[in-house]
Amino acid sequence: MKIQVAALVVASVVWGCGGSSEAEGDLRDTGNSGDVPVFVDTNISDVLPADRVTTDGYADVADVIDDQLEPHDLASHDVINDDDQPTDPGGSVDAGRDAAVVDTVQADIGPVDPPCVRATACGNSATCNFCSGLCEERSPGWSSIEIKSAYPLQGAPGDFIVVDGAGYGLFTSATIGGVGVSSEKDENRLVITRKDGASGSLNVGSASFADPIETSSKYADLQACKPGDPPATAVVPVDPWEIGPWAVGFADYNKNFSKVRVFYPATCGGLRRPPASGQFPFVMFMHGDGYLPLNFEYLARHLASWGFLAAIPDNGDYSVMNKGRNSPQDWFAALAGMGTGGDAAIVCHSKGAEYTHELGLSDVRAVVFLGPVYTPAIEDPYAQSLFPIQGLVMGGSEDGQPTADKCYEVFHQLETPRYMAMIKKGNHGQFIDDKMWDPPSDGSGPFIVRNRQHELTQAFTLAYLQRVFGQTESFPGWLSAPGLPDELVFSSDL
Numbered sequence: 001m002k003i004q005v006a007a008l009v010v011a012s013v014v015w016g017c018g019g020s021s022e023a024e025g026d027l028r029d030t031g032n033s034g035d036v037p038v039f040v041d042t043n044i045s046d047v048l049p050a051d052r053v054t055t056d057g058y059a060d061v062a063d064v065i066d067d068q069l070e071p072h073d074l075a076s077h078d079v080i081n082d083d084d085q086p087t088d089p090g091g092s093v094d095a096g097r098d099a100a101v102v103d104t105v106q107a108d109i110g111p112v113d114p115p116c117v118r119a120t121a122c123g124n125s126a127t128c129n130f131c132s133g134l135c136e137e138r139s140p141g142w143s144s145i146e147i148k149s150a151y152p153l154q155g156a157p158g159d160f161i162v163v164d165g166a167g168y169g170l171f172t173s174a175t176i177g178g179v180g181v182s183s184e185k186d187e188n189r190l191v192i193t194r195k196d197g198a199s200g201s202l203n204v205g206s207a208s209f210a211d212p213i214e215t216s217s218k219y220a221d222l223q224a225c226k227p228g229d230p231p232a233t234a235v236v237p238v239d240p241w242e243i244g245p246w247a248v249g250f251a252d253y254n255k256n257f258s259k260v261r262v263f264y265p266a267t268c269g270g271l272r273r274p275p276a277s278g279q280f281p282f283v284m285f286m287h288g289d290g291y292l293p294l295n296f297e298y299l300a301r302h303l304a305s306w307g308f309l310a311a312i313p314d315n316g317d318y319s320v321m322n323k324g325r326n327s328p329q330d331w332f333a334a335l336a337g338m339g340t341g342g343d344a345a346i347v348c349h350s351k352g353a354e355y356t357h358e359l360g361l362s363d364v365r366a367v368v369f370l371g372p373v374y375t376p377a378i379e380d381p382y383a384q385s386l387f388p389i390q391g392l393v394m395g396g397s398e399d400g401q402p403t404a405d406k407c408y409e410v411f412h413q414l415e416t417p418r419y420m421a422m423i424k425k426g427n428h429g430q431f432i433d434d435k436m437w438d439p440p441s442d443g444s445g446p447f448i449v450r451n452r453q454h455e456l457t458q459a460f461t462l463a464y465l466q467r468v469f470g471q472t473e474s475f476p477g478w479l480s481a482p483g484l485p486d487e488l489v490f491s492s493d494l
Contacts, residue, residue, distance in 0.1 A: 122136070149165075199215050257306045366392070367391045385414075392461070394456075398438075398446060452487075463475045464478075
């Protein structure tokens with residue numbers, strides 16, 4: 001059987017920025033095209049051999065699929081025939097993509113719920129966790145204290161638990177099994193640091209969570225794939241906001257005054273799951289002010305599924321960048337050999353644009369600016385540009401930041417090729433996951449639904465970083481004529 005599957009991706013890093021007002025440029029209404037997905041049942045150790053790389057040295061999806069791989073429609077567990085159509089007459093290629101589950105090292109566990117594959121599949125007040133394959137509820141605004149989700153339930157001492165809900169304040173306390181644990185807080189999100197021995201019920205203020213938390217040092221090492229873990233599909237989907245061909249693994253590092261969560265291409269999704277083989281471009285996220293850095297997981301997970309190594313540090317600097325490029329095994333031993341040793345990209349949000357400027361742009365190939373913000377104090381009247389680098393700028397027409405025009409300023413300072421996408425009804429806070437600067441976020445107010453703004457951000461960031469790192473471009477139309485005139489205005493200068 002001969003299988004043809006299109007290209008794959010890159011790894012990136014994200015940080016904070018801001019912007020607003022109606023965007024410049026022509027409306028482009030040409031539709032985007034994608035590759036028809038194929039389903040594969042494979043030993044994941046064959047998905048990405050180390051010698052399958054592009055001329056830039058990065059793993060490329062186009063070289064990942066071998067004739068030996070048998071595609072499946074996992075909704076029925078029937079093999080797809082040579083015409084790439086499911087043998088189950090009730091199935092379809094698109095429906096099969098949503099239900100795709102690849103047999104990894106785990107035994108067949110029978111029928112399972114298909115994992116979610118895009119944010120808006122979860123409804124207007126939820127999002128898709130690509131690591132677990134599950135939808136997670138979000139509060140669309142401010143409300144009384146509650147817990148809507150906590151992930152991951154299992155982890156090692158020092159690891160992080162992201163708790164989403166509502167009604168949190170500066171003095172909101174959290175306990176696990178009756179043991180007090182430290183946490184960083186937003187009004188709708190906590191990031192708890194696990195304490196040795198803290199297992200049992202999770203309580204935040206007066207709210208309790210149904211599922212128990214387990215903390216054990218056994219989770220500090222490589223974890224085998226387990227039944228229910230979403231596996232790598234080796235499928236290039238039709239839309240750029242869907243999960244890519246790899247599953248999404250992640251690991252936490254919390255030592256020496258450094259906190260980093262790193263996402264990587266994996267054979268199955270979850271904490272410290274087996275990584276894919278190969279080298280992957282590195283992306284670092286530079287966050288802005290006034291929110292938790294672990295608000296960019298939606299974008300870092302997406303990039304990891306497309307073949308990027310994506311790190312969200314508490315504070316981005318060259319030590320983080322150099323580890324990601326050269327020695328990611330310092331964060332998680334199983335990532336040895338994944339680093340490229342080359343340059344990196346940065347994704348920044350809001351004031352993260354200023355911090356990116358202060359970091360300097362040497363050895364940085366490109367920057368993705370999400371709602372960029374910087375103060376006049378850093379402007380150098382003798383410099384031609386604050387950002388002498390290639391880049392992509394994304395902003396929102398309803399961004400309430402006082403420096404809304406910074407998107408245009410940054411765009412015109414960038415070197416060519418440069419791109420800008422302004423999201424209609426987009427706002428500053430909806431470039432991140434669960435911050436409530438401008439509620440409601442479920443489309444009932446004056447803004448675009450938050451998880452749809454996430455999908456547009458995922459699409460442009462992916463398409464841009466694939467081009468930046470010389471990957472086979474899965475969605476080149478997004479950088480020429482993305483269409484969607486009701487949702488965005490696109491500009492480019494090539």
